[in-house]
Amino acid sequence: xxxxxxxxxxxxxxxxxxxxxxxxxxxxxxxxxxxxxxxxxxxxxxxxxxxxxxxxxxxxxxxxxxxxxxxxxxxxxxxxxxxxxxxxxxxxxxxxxxxxxxxxxxxxxxxxxxxxxxxxxxxxxxxxxxxxxxxxxxxxxxxxxxxxxxxxxxxx
Amino acid sequence: xxxxxxxxxxxxxxxxxxxxxxxxxxxxxxxxxxxxxxxxxxxxxxxxxxxxxxxxxxxxxxxxxxxxxxxxxxxxxxxxxxxxxxxxxxxxxxxxxxxxxxxxxxxxxxxxxxxxxxxxxxxxxxxxxxxxxxxxxxxxxxxxxxxxxxxxxxxx
DNA sequence: GTCCATGCAAATGATTTGCAGTATC
DNA sequence: GATACTGCAAATCATTTGCATGGAC
Numbered sequence: 001x002x003x004x005x006x007x008x009x010x011x012x013x014x015x016x017x018x019x020x021x022x023x024x025x026x027x028x029x030x031x032x033x034x035x036x037x038x039x040x041x042x043x044x045x046x047x048x049x050x051x052x053x054x055x056x057x058x059x060x061x062x063x064x065x066x067x068x069x070x071x072x073x074x075x076x077x078x079x080x081x082x083x084x085x086x087x088x089x090x091x092x093x094x095x096x097x098x099x100x101x102x103x104x105x106x107x108x109x110x111x112x113x114x115x116x117x118x119x120x121x122x123x124x125x126x127x128x129x130x131x132x133x134x135x136x137x138x139x140x141x142x143x144x145x146x147x148x149x150x151x152x153x154x155x156x
Numbered sequence: 157x158x159x160x161x162x163x164x165x166x167x168x169x170x171x172x173x174x175x176x177x178x179x180x181x182x183x184x185x186x187x188x189x190x191x192x193x194x195x196x197x198x199x200x201x202x203x204x205x206x207x208x209x210x211x212x213x214x215x216x217x218x219x220x221x222x223x224x225x226x227x228x229x230x231x232x233x234x235x236x237x238x239x240x241x242x243x244x245x246x247x248x249x250x251x252x253x254x255x256x257x258x259x260x261x262x263x264x265x266x267x268x269x270x271x272x273x274x275x276x277x278x279x280x281x282x283x284x285x286x287x288x289x290x291x292x293x294x295x296x297x298x299x300x301x302x303x304x305x306x307x308x309x310x311x312x
Numbered sequence: 313g314t315c316c317a318t319g320c321a322a323a324t325g326a327t328t329t330g331c332a333g334t335a336t337c
Numbered sequence: 338g339a340t341a342c343t344g345c346a347a348a349t350c351a352t353t354t355g356c357a358t359g360g361a362c
Protein backbone atom coordinates (compact mmCIF):
# COMPACT_ATOMS: atom_id res chain seq x y z
CA UNK A 1 0.00 0.00 0.00
CA UNK A 2 1.67 3.18 -1.14
CA UNK A 3 1.08 6.61 0.28
CA UNK A 4 0.29 9.42 -2.11
CA UNK A 5 2.78 11.94 -0.75
CA UNK A 6 1.40 14.82 -2.78
CA UNK A 7 -2.13 14.21 -1.59
CA UNK A 8 -0.99 14.05 2.02
CA UNK A 9 1.05 17.22 1.67
CA UNK A 10 -1.97 18.95 0.22
CA UNK A 11 -4.16 17.77 3.08
CA UNK A 12 -1.67 18.98 5.69
CA UNK A 13 -1.35 22.38 4.06
CA UNK A 14 -5.10 22.72 3.77
CA UNK A 15 -5.34 22.37 7.51
CA UNK A 16 -2.57 24.89 8.11
CA UNK A 17 -0.20 22.14 9.26
CA UNK A 18 3.42 21.80 8.28
CA UNK A 19 4.77 19.08 6.08
CA UNK A 20 7.64 17.39 7.86
CA UNK A 21 9.77 14.38 7.16
CA UNK A 22 8.61 12.80 10.42
CA UNK A 23 4.96 12.99 9.45
CA UNK A 24 5.48 11.46 6.06
CA UNK A 25 7.74 8.75 7.44
CA UNK A 26 5.34 7.73 10.21
CA UNK A 27 2.51 7.43 7.71
CA UNK A 28 4.66 5.46 5.30
CA UNK A 29 5.81 3.13 8.05
CA UNK A 30 2.21 2.27 8.83
CA UNK A 31 1.38 1.93 5.14
CA UNK A 32 4.32 -0.41 4.63
CA UNK A 33 2.77 -2.99 6.96
CA UNK A 34 -0.77 -3.31 5.68
CA UNK A 35 -1.41 -6.59 7.47
CA UNK A 36 0.14 -5.63 10.77
CA UNK A 37 -1.38 -3.63 13.56
CA UNK A 38 1.55 -1.60 14.75
CA UNK A 39 2.03 -0.10 18.19
CA UNK A 40 3.57 3.33 18.67
CA UNK A 41 6.81 1.68 19.75
CA UNK A 42 6.89 -0.50 16.63
CA UNK A 43 6.30 2.50 14.39
CA UNK A 44 9.05 4.30 16.27
CA UNK A 45 11.50 1.44 15.60
CA UNK A 46 10.51 1.29 11.95
CA UNK A 47 10.96 4.98 11.32
CA UNK A 48 14.27 5.00 13.19
CA UNK A 49 15.72 2.73 10.50
CA UNK A 50 15.63 5.52 7.98
CA UNK A 51 15.48 8.49 10.34
CA UNK A 52 17.34 7.71 13.58
CA UNK A 53 16.90 11.17 15.10
CA UNK A 54 13.14 10.80 15.52
CA UNK A 55 11.82 10.86 19.07
CA UNK A 56 9.12 8.64 20.53
CA UNK A 57 7.07 11.65 21.58
CA UNK A 58 6.97 12.83 18.00
CA UNK A 59 5.66 9.45 16.93
CA UNK A 60 2.88 9.70 19.52
CA UNK A 61 2.02 13.23 18.49
CA UNK A 62 2.09 12.35 14.80
CA UNK A 63 -0.06 9.28 15.28
CA UNK A 64 -2.65 11.40 17.06
CA UNK A 65 -2.59 13.91 14.23
CA UNK A 66 -2.89 11.33 11.46
CA UNK A 67 -5.75 9.73 13.34
CA UNK A 68 -7.58 13.03 13.54
CA UNK A 69 -7.05 13.51 9.83
CA UNK A 70 -8.60 10.07 9.34
CA UNK A 71 -5.49 8.91 7.55
CA UNK A 72 -5.02 6.09 10.04
CA UNK A 73 -7.31 4.09 12.32
CA UNK A 74 -6.75 3.29 15.96
CA UNK A 75 -7.58 -0.14 17.30
CA UNK A 76 -6.98 -1.89 20.56
CA UNK A 77 -6.73 -5.57 21.30
CA UNK A 78 -6.67 -4.93 25.03
CA UNK A 79 -3.10 -6.01 25.48
CA UNK A 80 -2.09 -2.64 26.82
CA UNK A 81 -1.07 -1.10 23.54
CA UNK A 82 -2.96 1.12 21.14
CA UNK A 83 -2.44 -0.04 17.60
CA UNK A 84 -2.72 1.68 14.24
CA UNK A 85 -3.44 0.75 10.67
CA UNK A 86 -4.08 2.62 7.45
CA UNK A 87 -7.40 4.41 7.28
CA UNK A 88 -10.14 3.12 5.06
CA UNK A 89 -11.26 6.28 3.36
CA UNK A 90 -9.67 6.39 -0.06
CA UNK A 91 -10.47 9.50 -2.06
CA UNK A 92 -14.22 9.81 -2.24
CA UNK A 93 -14.96 6.13 -1.87
CA UNK A 94 -17.36 4.90 0.72
CA UNK A 95 -15.92 3.37 3.85
CA UNK A 96 -15.11 -0.29 3.60
CA UNK A 97 -14.48 -1.35 7.12
CA UNK A 98 -12.60 -4.46 7.86
CA UNK A 99 -12.90 -6.20 11.18
CA UNK A 100 -10.76 -8.53 13.19
CA UNK A 101 -10.65 -12.18 14.06
CA UNK A 102 -8.51 -12.58 17.14
CA UNK A 103 -7.12 -16.03 17.97
CA UNK A 104 -7.36 -16.70 21.67
CA UNK A 105 -4.53 -19.20 21.53
CA UNK A 106 -1.78 -17.75 19.35
CA UNK A 107 -2.90 -14.13 19.37
CA UNK A 108 -2.85 -13.90 15.61
CA UNK A 109 -5.13 -11.23 14.20
CA UNK A 110 -6.83 -11.79 10.88
CA UNK A 111 -8.64 -8.95 9.15
CA UNK A 112 -11.78 -9.52 7.18
CA UNK A 113 -14.08 -7.34 5.19
CA UNK A 114 -17.75 -7.59 5.74
CA UNK A 115 -20.90 -5.92 4.62
CA UNK A 116 -23.37 -7.90 6.66
CA UNK A 117 -23.03 -5.26 9.33
CA UNK A 118 -24.71 -2.69 7.16
CA UNK A 119 -27.90 -4.63 7.67
CA UNK A 120 -27.41 -4.61 11.42
CA UNK A 121 -26.80 -0.87 11.36
CA UNK A 122 -30.02 -0.27 9.53
CA UNK A 123 -31.89 -2.33 12.07
CA UNK A 124 -30.40 -0.42 14.96
CA UNK A 125 -31.07 2.93 13.37
CA UNK A 126 -34.74 2.06 13.06
CA UNK A 127 -35.33 0.50 16.43
CA UNK A 128 -33.31 2.76 18.66
CA UNK A 129 -33.48 6.09 16.86
CA UNK A 130 -29.72 5.90 16.77
CA UNK A 131 -27.83 7.14 13.76
CA UNK A 132 -24.89 4.80 13.27
CA UNK A 133 -21.91 6.23 11.43
CA UNK A 134 -19.19 3.73 12.23
CA UNK A 135 -18.71 0.33 13.74
CA UNK A 136 -16.06 -1.93 15.15
CA UNK A 137 -16.31 -5.68 15.39
CA UNK A 138 -14.00 -8.15 17.03
CA UNK A 139 -14.55 -11.88 16.82
CA UNK A 140 -12.64 -14.08 19.24
CA UNK A 141 -11.95 -17.74 18.61
CA UNK A 142 -9.35 -20.15 17.32
CA UNK A 143 -7.57 -19.88 14.00
CA UNK A 144 -7.03 -22.73 11.60
CA UNK A 145 -3.63 -23.69 13.01
CA UNK A 146 -4.89 -23.58 16.56
CA UNK A 147 -7.75 -25.95 15.97
CA UNK A 148 -10.31 -23.69 14.36
CA UNK A 149 -11.57 -26.43 12.08
CA UNK A 150 -11.41 -29.24 14.59
CA UNK A 151 -14.66 -28.31 16.24
CA UNK A 152 -16.30 -31.64 15.62
CA UNK A 153 -13.27 -33.83 16.13
CA UNK A 154 -12.47 -32.54 19.57
CA UNK A 155 -12.05 -34.95 22.44
CA UNK A 156 -9.06 -36.71 20.68
CA UNK B 157 -30.12 -7.57 38.99
CA UNK B 158 -29.47 -9.50 42.17
CA UNK B 159 -26.46 -11.67 42.90
CA UNK B 160 -27.07 -15.19 44.10
CA UNK B 161 -24.67 -15.10 47.03
CA UNK B 162 -24.88 -18.82 47.69
CA UNK B 163 -24.08 -19.69 44.12
CA UNK B 164 -21.11 -17.35 44.08
CA UNK B 165 -19.83 -18.76 47.38
CA UNK B 166 -20.10 -22.23 45.97
CA UNK B 167 -18.21 -21.23 42.84
CA UNK B 168 -15.41 -19.64 44.85
CA UNK B 169 -15.03 -22.66 47.11
CA UNK B 170 -15.03 -25.01 44.13
CA UNK B 171 -12.02 -23.17 42.81
CA UNK B 172 -10.28 -23.27 46.19
CA UNK B 173 -10.74 -19.54 46.62
CA UNK B 174 -11.82 -17.85 49.81
CA UNK B 175 -15.16 -16.17 50.28
CA UNK B 176 -14.55 -12.64 51.49
CA UNK B 177 -16.75 -9.67 52.07
CA UNK B 178 -14.75 -7.67 49.58
CA UNK B 179 -15.39 -10.15 46.79
CA UNK B 180 -19.11 -10.28 47.40
CA UNK B 181 -19.38 -6.52 47.72
CA UNK B 182 -17.49 -5.79 44.53
CA UNK B 183 -19.70 -8.17 42.61
CA UNK B 184 -22.84 -6.71 44.13
CA UNK B 185 -21.71 -3.18 43.35
CA UNK B 186 -21.40 -4.11 39.69
CA UNK B 187 -24.72 -5.95 39.75
CA UNK B 188 -26.40 -2.94 41.32
CA UNK B 189 -25.72 -0.83 38.24
CA UNK B 190 -26.91 -3.02 35.39
CA UNK B 191 -27.04 -0.18 32.89
CA UNK B 192 -23.76 1.40 33.81
CA UNK B 193 -20.32 0.42 32.72
CA UNK B 194 -18.32 1.02 35.85
CA UNK B 195 -14.62 1.74 36.07
CA UNK B 196 -12.47 0.28 38.84
CA UNK B 197 -12.46 3.64 40.57
CA UNK B 198 -16.25 3.87 40.42
CA UNK B 199 -16.63 0.39 41.86
CA UNK B 200 -14.15 1.36 44.57
CA UNK B 201 -16.24 4.40 45.51
CA UNK B 202 -19.43 2.36 45.51
CA UNK B 203 -18.07 -0.35 47.76
CA UNK B 204 -16.51 2.20 50.11
CA UNK B 205 -20.00 3.42 50.97
CA UNK B 206 -20.73 0.21 52.84
CA UNK B 207 -17.18 -0.97 53.48
CA UNK B 208 -14.86 2.02 53.86
CA UNK B 209 -11.76 -0.04 54.69
CA UNK B 210 -11.51 -1.55 51.21
CA UNK B 211 -8.41 -0.66 49.19
CA UNK B 212 -8.26 0.18 45.53
CA UNK B 213 -5.75 -2.62 44.90
CA UNK B 214 -8.22 -5.12 46.26
CA UNK B 215 -10.83 -3.84 43.86
CA UNK B 216 -8.43 -4.30 40.97
CA UNK B 217 -7.49 -7.80 42.12
CA UNK B 218 -11.10 -8.76 42.70
CA UNK B 219 -12.22 -7.46 39.34
CA UNK B 220 -9.55 -9.56 37.67
CA UNK B 221 -10.69 -12.62 39.59
CA UNK B 222 -14.36 -12.13 38.84
CA UNK B 223 -13.53 -11.63 35.20
CA UNK B 224 -11.59 -14.91 35.10
CA UNK B 225 -14.54 -16.64 36.73
CA UNK B 226 -16.69 -15.18 33.93
CA UNK B 227 -18.91 -13.50 36.51
CA UNK B 228 -18.23 -10.10 34.98
CA UNK B 229 -17.23 -8.84 31.53
CA UNK B 230 -14.55 -6.33 30.73
CA UNK B 231 -15.16 -3.68 28.09
CA UNK B 232 -13.29 -0.63 26.98
CA UNK B 233 -14.58 2.49 25.32
CA UNK B 234 -11.05 3.75 24.71
CA UNK B 235 -11.30 6.60 27.15
CA UNK B 236 -8.41 5.31 29.21
CA UNK B 237 -10.47 3.24 31.64
CA UNK B 238 -11.32 -0.44 31.66
CA UNK B 239 -14.99 -0.92 32.46
CA UNK B 240 -16.95 -3.81 33.85
CA UNK B 241 -20.48 -5.13 33.70
CA UNK B 242 -22.24 -8.27 34.83
CA UNK B 243 -21.38 -11.39 32.87
CA UNK B 244 -23.91 -12.88 30.55
CA UNK B 245 -23.66 -16.55 31.45
CA UNK B 246 -26.55 -17.34 33.73
CA UNK B 247 -26.57 -20.90 34.99
CA UNK B 248 -26.39 -23.22 32.03
CA UNK B 249 -27.98 -20.85 29.58
CA UNK B 250 -26.35 -20.02 26.30
CA UNK B 251 -24.53 -16.73 26.04
CA UNK B 252 -26.66 -13.78 25.10
CA UNK B 253 -24.24 -11.08 24.27
CA UNK B 254 -25.28 -7.51 24.24
CA UNK B 255 -23.37 -4.89 22.37
CA UNK B 256 -22.94 -1.17 22.58
CA UNK B 257 -24.12 1.92 20.80
CA UNK B 258 -21.76 4.74 21.66
CA UNK B 259 -22.90 8.30 21.04
CA UNK B 260 -20.08 10.36 19.59
CA UNK B 261 -21.62 13.59 20.86
CA UNK B 262 -22.80 12.99 24.42
CA UNK B 263 -20.83 9.84 25.14
CA UNK B 264 -23.91 7.95 26.24
CA UNK B 265 -23.63 4.19 25.90
CA UNK B 266 -26.71 2.19 25.03
CA UNK B 267 -26.66 -1.59 25.24
CA UNK B 268 -28.57 -3.74 22.81
CA UNK B 269 -29.04 -7.42 22.38
CA UNK B 270 -28.62 -8.94 19.01
CA UNK B 271 -28.60 -12.32 17.39
CA UNK B 272 -27.84 -11.26 13.87
CA UNK B 273 -24.20 -11.78 14.64
CA UNK B 274 -24.66 -15.53 14.91
CA UNK B 275 -25.12 -15.55 11.17
CA UNK B 276 -21.94 -13.61 10.64
CA UNK B 277 -20.04 -16.01 12.89
CA UNK B 278 -21.19 -18.97 10.86
CA UNK B 279 -20.06 -17.31 7.69
CA UNK B 280 -16.63 -16.58 9.11
CA UNK B 281 -16.22 -20.08 10.47
CA UNK B 282 -16.83 -21.50 7.03
CA UNK B 283 -14.77 -19.15 4.95
CA UNK B 284 -11.76 -18.64 7.17
CA UNK B 285 -11.51 -21.93 9.02
CA UNK B 286 -11.80 -19.83 12.13
CA UNK B 287 -13.80 -21.11 15.07
CA UNK B 288 -15.52 -18.12 16.62
CA UNK B 289 -16.42 -18.43 20.28
CA UNK B 290 -17.14 -14.85 21.26
CA UNK B 291 -17.65 -11.46 19.73
CA UNK B 292 -17.70 -7.82 20.59
CA UNK B 293 -19.46 -5.12 18.62
CA UNK B 294 -19.39 -1.38 19.04
CA UNK B 295 -21.50 0.92 16.93
CA UNK B 296 -20.63 4.60 16.91
CA UNK B 297 -23.09 7.29 15.99
CA UNK B 298 -25.54 9.78 17.39
CA UNK B 299 -28.27 9.00 19.87
CA UNK B 300 -31.84 10.20 19.65
CA UNK B 301 -31.26 13.33 21.74
CA UNK B 302 -28.14 14.24 19.81
CA UNK B 303 -29.78 14.13 16.43
CA UNK B 304 -29.93 10.42 15.77
CA UNK B 305 -33.28 10.64 14.06
CA UNK B 306 -32.63 13.85 12.19
CA UNK B 307 -30.69 12.14 9.49
CA UNK B 308 -32.94 13.40 6.73
CA UNK B 309 -33.61 16.82 8.12
CA UNK B 310 -29.96 17.80 8.48
CA UNK B 311 -28.68 20.97 6.84
CA UNK B 312 -28.81 24.13 8.92
C1' DG C 313 -2.44 -22.92 62.61
C1' DT C 314 -1.88 -22.49 57.58
C1' DC C 315 -2.10 -19.99 53.80
C1' DC C 316 -4.69 -17.06 50.96
C1' DA C 317 -6.47 -12.23 50.79
C1' DT C 318 -6.04 -7.46 52.03
C1' DG C 319 -4.32 -2.64 52.53
C1' DC C 320 -0.88 0.40 51.93
C1' DA C 321 2.80 2.37 49.50
C1' DA C 322 5.90 1.99 45.99
C1' DA C 323 6.70 0.41 41.19
C1' DT C 324 5.41 -0.03 36.38
C1' DG C 325 4.68 1.28 31.77
C1' DA C 326 2.15 3.44 27.98
C1' DT C 327 1.19 7.90 26.80
C1' DT C 328 1.42 13.05 27.50
C1' DT C 329 3.51 17.42 28.34
C1' DG C 330 6.93 21.49 29.16
C1' DC C 331 10.43 23.65 27.16
C1' DA C 332 14.29 25.16 24.49
C1' DG C 333 16.17 24.40 19.98
C1' DT C 334 15.01 23.60 14.97
C1' DA C 335 12.71 23.46 10.71
C1' DT C 336 8.90 24.92 7.70
C1' DC C 337 6.59 28.42 5.21
C1' DG D 338 11.59 35.88 10.61
C1' DA D 339 7.43 34.06 12.92
C1' DT D 340 5.52 30.15 14.43
C1' DA D 341 4.57 25.39 14.39
C1' DC D 342 7.25 20.99 15.10
C1' DT D 343 10.70 18.24 17.28
C1' DG D 344 13.54 15.85 20.75
C1' DC D 345 14.53 15.19 25.29
C1' DA D 346 13.41 14.56 29.94
C1' DA D 347 10.16 14.86 33.34
C1' DA D 348 5.27 14.22 34.49
C1' DT D 349 0.91 11.67 34.41
C1' DC D 350 -2.20 8.23 35.52
C1' DA D 351 -4.45 3.67 35.31
C1' DT D 352 -3.07 -0.53 36.86
C1' DT D 353 0.16 -3.88 39.18
C1' DT D 354 3.10 -5.59 42.71
C1' DG D 355 5.84 -6.35 47.27
C1' DC D 356 5.29 -7.00 51.74
C1' DA D 357 3.63 -7.26 56.38
C1' DT D 358 -0.86 -7.86 58.63
C1' DG D 359 -5.33 -9.89 58.95
C1' DG D 360 -9.00 -13.22 58.05
C1' DA D 361 -11.03 -17.60 56.10
C1' DC D 362 -11.19 -22.44 56.65
